[in-house]
Amino acid sequence: MFFQMAITVLLYEDNTMLRESISSMIRLDPRFLVSAAFENVLHAENQVAEINPDIILMDIDMPGRNGIEAVTRIRATGSTTPILMLTVFDDTQHVFDALRAGASGYLLKKHLSSKLFEAIDEVLTGGAPMSPTIAFMVIAALQKPVANPYQLTPRENEILASLAKGNSYKLIAAEFFVTVDTVRAHIKKIYEKLHVHSQTEAVSKAIKERLV
Amino acid sequence: MKYLLAGLFFFQLYSVGFAQKYDSLQTLIQQTKTDTAKAILYSVLADELTKSNPQKSIEAAKEGIKLSLKIGFDRGVFENYFSLASSFQGQAQFDSAIHYFHKARIIAIETTDVSAQAKVYSALGHSFMRKFTMDSARYYLDKGLELAQQTKNFRVEAGIYNNYGNVYLEESNYQQALDYFIRAAKLYENPLADAYGQCLALSNIGNIEYRLGNSNKALNYAQQSMTIAKRESLTPQIGYAHKLLGRIYRQQKKYDSALLEYEQAQKLYLQLGDIRSAAELLQNVGNIYFDKEQHASALLNYKKSLDLARKISNKSISAFAYSAIGQANYMLKKNNEALLYLDSARMAAKALGNAYLLMDAYQAISATYEAKGDFKKALSNSQLYVLVKDSLAQAENRTLMEETQARYELEKKQTQIDLLQKDNELKIVEARRQRAIQIGTFTALVLILVIGLLLINRYRTTARAKRLAEIEAVRNDIARDLHDDIGSTLSTINIISKLAIHENPSGNNLQLSRIAEQSSKTMESMSDIVWSINPINDTFAKVLVKMKVFAAEILEPLNMQYRFVDEGVDERMILNAKQRKNLFLIFKESINNAAKYSGATELLITFSQPAKMLTMQITDNGVGFDSDKETAGNGLRNMNARANDLNAKFSLKSEPGSGTVIFLEMPIT
Numbered sequence: 001m002f003f004q005m006a007i008t009v010l011l012y013e014d015n016t017m018l019r020e021s022i023s024s025m026i027r028l029d030p031r032f033l034v035s036a037a038f039e040n041v042l043h044a045e046n047q048v049a050e051i052n053p054d055i056i057l058m059d060i061d062m063p064g065r066n067g068i069e070a071v072t073r074i075r076a077t078g079s080t081t082p083i084l085m086l087t088v089f090d091d092t093q094h095v096f097d098a099l100r101a102g103a104s105g106y107l108l109k110k111h112l113s114s115k116l117f118e119a120i121d122e123v124l125t126g127g128a129p130m131s132p133t134i135a136f137m138v139i140a141a142l143q144k145p146v147a148n149p150y151q152l153t154p155r156e157n158e159i160l161a162s163l164a165k166g167n168s169y170k171l172i173a174a175e176f177f178v179t180v181d182t183v184r185a186h187i188k189k190i191y192e193k194l195h196v197h198s199q200t201e202a203v204s205k206a207i208k209e210r211l212v
Numbered sequence: 213m214k215y216l217l218a219g220l221f222f223f224q225l226y227s228v229g230f231a232q233k234y235d236s237l238q239t240l241i242q243q244t245k246t247d248t249a250k251a252i253l254y255s256v257l258a259d260e261l262t263k264s265n266p267q268k269s270i271e272a273a274k275e276g277i278k279l280s281l282k283i284g285f286d287r288g289v290f291e292n293y294f295s296l297a298s299s300f301q302g303q304a305q306f307d308s309a310i311h312y313f314h315k316a317r318i319i320a321i322e323t324t325d326v327s328a329q330a331k332v333y334s335a336l337g338h339s340f341m342r343k344f345t346m347d348s349a350r351y352y353l354d355k356g357l358e359l360a361q362q363t364k365n366f367r368v369e370a371g372i373y374n375n376y377g378n379v380y381l382e383e384s385n386y387q388q389a390l391d392y393f394i395r396a397a398k399l400y401e402n403p404l405a406d407a408y409g410q411c412l413a414l415s416n417i418g419n420i421e422y423r424l425g426n427s428n429k430a431l432n433y434a435q436q437s438m439t440i441a442k443r444e445s446l447t448p449q450i451g452y453a454h455k456l457l458g459r460i461y462r463q464q465k466k467y468d469s470a471l472l473e474y475e476q477a478q479k480l481y482l483q484l485g486d487i488r489s490a491a492e493l494l495q496n497v498g499n500i501y502f503d504k505e506q507h508a509s510a511l512l513n514y515k516k517s518l519d520l521a522r523k524i525s526n527k528s529i530s531a532f533a534y535s536a537i538g539q540a541n542y543m544l545k546k547n548n549e550a551l552l553y554l555d556s557a558r559m560a561a562k563a564l565g566n567a568y569l570l571m572d573a574y575q576a577i578s579a580t581y582e583a584k585g586d587f588k589k590a591l592s593n594s595q596l597y598v599l600v601k602d603s604l605a606q607a608e609n610r611t612l613m614e615e616t617q618a619r620y621e622l623e624k625k626q627t628q629i630d631l632l633q634k635d636n637e638l639k640i641v642e643a644r645r646q647r648a649i650q651i652g653t654f655t656a657l658v659l660i661l662v663i664g665l666l667l668i669n670r671y672r673t674t675a676r677a678k679r680l681a682e683i684e685a686v687r688n689d690i691a692r693d694l695h696d697d698i699g700s701t702l703s704t705i706n707i708i709s710k711l712a713i714h715e716n717p718s719g720n721n722l723q724l725s726r727i728a729e730q731s732s733k734t735m736e737s738m739s740d741i742v743w744s745i746n747p748i749n750d751t752f753a754k755v756l757v758k759m760k761v762f763a764a765e766i767l768e769p770l771n772m773q774y775r776f777v778d779e780g781v782d783e784r785m786i787l788n789a790k791q792r793k794n795l796f797l798i799f800k801e802s803i804n805n806a807a808k809y810s811g812a813t814e815l816l817i818t819f820s821q822p823a824k825m826l827t828m829q830i831t832d833n834g835v836g837f838d839s840d841k842e843t844a845g846n847g848l849r850n851m852n853a854r855a856n857d858l859n860a861k862f863s864l865k866s867e868p869g870s871g872t873v874i875f876l877e878m879p880i881t
Binding site for chain 1: 700
């Protein structure tokens with residue numbers, strides 16, 4: 001029972017030491033099982049289809065093919081497996097691009113040892129955290145009328161704006177007289193709207209349009 | 213007193229008759245003991261003798277001057293100089309007259325006797341008028357008139373009007389002359405009520421009418437003058453009226469009436485001892501006989517005139533007498549006699565400088581020689597006549613010529629000036645053009661230079677900016693690459709150290725904990741550095757966002773309330789890498805300290821932007837500490853160092869039990 005309940009994790013990380021460390025760390029928690037750990041994403045679509053993990057941890061910057069492209073390819077296969085991006089920076093276009101490509105959330109590497117399990121839990125429950133920088137990028141992206149079929153609700157816009165100013169979920173909740181969970185739910189909706197394009201057939205085209 | 217005394221004598225003097233005046237005066241002078249009175253009497257005597265005995269008149273005046281100078285009697289000096297000058301004027305010696313009038317004038321000025329000055333100016337004007345120097349005459353008359361009016365000396369003013377009249381008369385400007393004589397007449401009538409002056413003015417007006425050929429009008433004025441003169445027993449004026457009537461009758465060719473008038477005038481002049489007038493009158497009588505072609509009678513009168521003129525040594529009257537006698541003799545065919553007198557006339561005329569008289573003399577001499585049959589001399593004299601005539605005409609023309617010449621010269625000069633001016637203008641225009649070109653060229657050069665410099669500067673600036681941007685980008689890239697690389701490694705170290713602690717939970721894991729902590733801190737620091745050098749984060753807004761995220765991350769798990777207050781800071785304000793790094797790190801240190809040590813429940817973070825400054829104040833309601841005694845650790849030192857790096861004012865104020873206030877004021881450029 002115990003083992004059947006385990007959450008299977010698929011890890012992509014080019015740094016061997018870090019890959020092994022993360023694997024070791026995950027093994028410490030009996031709730032999780034590292035199904036496999038790869039040093040590149042060249043066969044990610046097949047591996048995901050074959051292993052069918054509960055969650056994928058993916059480094060963004062990898063040689064050969066980067067995490068964003070891998071996310072795109074995985075999503076192109078129709079997989080909805082949550083993908084948590086691992087990154088040193090949260091203020092790059094890469095993170096945002098990965099999110100739009102279909103990633104479910106991200107985790108800063110400096111927080112790996114302290115927040116990994118928390119982050120996995122959040123992604124699995126659909127409440128991935130969002131940094132102000134990403135919120136800012138979302139606002140900027142969604143303000144472009146082109147290829148924006150899913151307009152954000154006014155409340156979502158307000159929350160994004162507040163988030164972009166650096167306000168925490170708690171502060172935002174206080175600001176709009178709602179609970180933190182409500183804020184989290186809104187963020188989740190926003191993520192989903194970002195993911196919309198990854199779930200359509202014209203993913204690459206949509207990305208191209210958005211990048212114009 | 214002295215004047216009063218002299219005045220008394222005058223009164224006595226005028227109370228006696230004219231005939232006895234001369235003798236009485238002589239006697240008076242001899243009897244008078246007072247020198248000042250004596251001096252005045254000399255001048256009175258000199259005036260009396262002017263017409264009858266000019267020589268004695270001059271002597272008397274000179275005596276008066278001598279005496280006055282001796283006793284230092286200015287008034288006496290003035291009066292006698294004036295009399296002396298008048299005597300010379302009477303004798304047509306105008307230069308001498310002017311000389312002594314000037315002497316009188318100096319004394320009048322020295323004694324600041326304005327009335328006397330006016331009188332002298334009037335006299336000087338008269339002298340110059342008689343010299344036919346009309347401009348000078350007018351000059352002195354103008355001065356005299358001004359002073360006379362100033363001192364309300366109507367007598368002198370009237371006299372000056374008379375003189376003006378004479379000036380215009382000499383210039384044949386009868387209308388103006390008449391105008392002035394009338395002015396004089398009015399003044400003499402009122403307020404002066406001077407019969408003498410009135411007579412004089414009336415006869416002057418009559419004289420003008422006579423000259424204008426208005427015989428009837430002239431007669432009228434002459435008779436008016438006569439009536440007043442007779443009523444007031446003004447003998448000289450009666451005489452003059454008779455003389456004027458004679459002239460008018462002569463003009464009307466009423467020779468007998470004229471002779472009658474002249475006879476009466478002559479009688480009066482002789483009675484008055486006015487030899488000069490008598491001598492002049494005899495020539496007028498002679499002229500009538502000459503007109504009547506009674507040349508012998510004419511000659512007789514002319515000779516009588518000459519005798520009288522010689523008696524008073526009057527060269528002017530003598531000269532005219534010679535000429536008249538010569539011409540009468542010529543008419544009487546006494547050619548040798550005629551030549552003798554005419555030659556005298558010629559010499560006298562030359563001596564007097566009277567060109568008209570000289571011209572007449574030559575003409576008469578020529579005619580006489582012709583009559584004698586001496587055509588050669590007739591011709592030579594005729595030539596001389598023509599010569600003088602021409603020279604006279606020339607002299608007359610000269611004024612005109614000179615004027616024309618002067619005008620021509622002036623015009624020539626003006627033309628030259630105009631030319632010069634035009635030349636100058638051309639030069640100025642040319643110079644301006646040149647300058648404009650120079651300025652233009654210079655401006656163009658400067659502009660080119662400036663534009664060039666600006667372009668170079670711009671190029672350099674853009675190049676520098678570009679290079680800076682490139683450097684920034686490269687730096688950013690390097691930092692990111694490093695961070696990406698080292699970040700992964702540090703994460704690994706961090707994870708491994710934690711794994712190690714986990715594997716041996718009962719052991720002493722202090723060193724491993726330190727490794728975990730330090731690796732975590734290093735990642736944090738690196739992250740901050742990378743963030744601060746990223747040009748994307750160059751605004752205050754971005755710094756604020758980062759601060760808020762950090763505050764939330766640290767304070768929210770501790771349930772510490774915090775509030776950011778922005779008191780009007782421009783969110784778009786640009787902060788450079790150093791500024792945003794130090795500002796953020798000071799903030800971070802403060803928040804960390806508050807979180808770790810203050811035990812506060814609330815934090816207030818305030819930003820404001822006074823002129824060219826940015827302030828940050830972090831206040832907590834924690835336990836505080838004695839900031840005077842306790843020296844904070846590395847934290848405070850670091851904050852101070854970072855503040856210094858910003859040239860900022862930094863303070864930390866705290867007291868036990870009353871929280872902590874951290875204040876930073878940094879300059880922003």
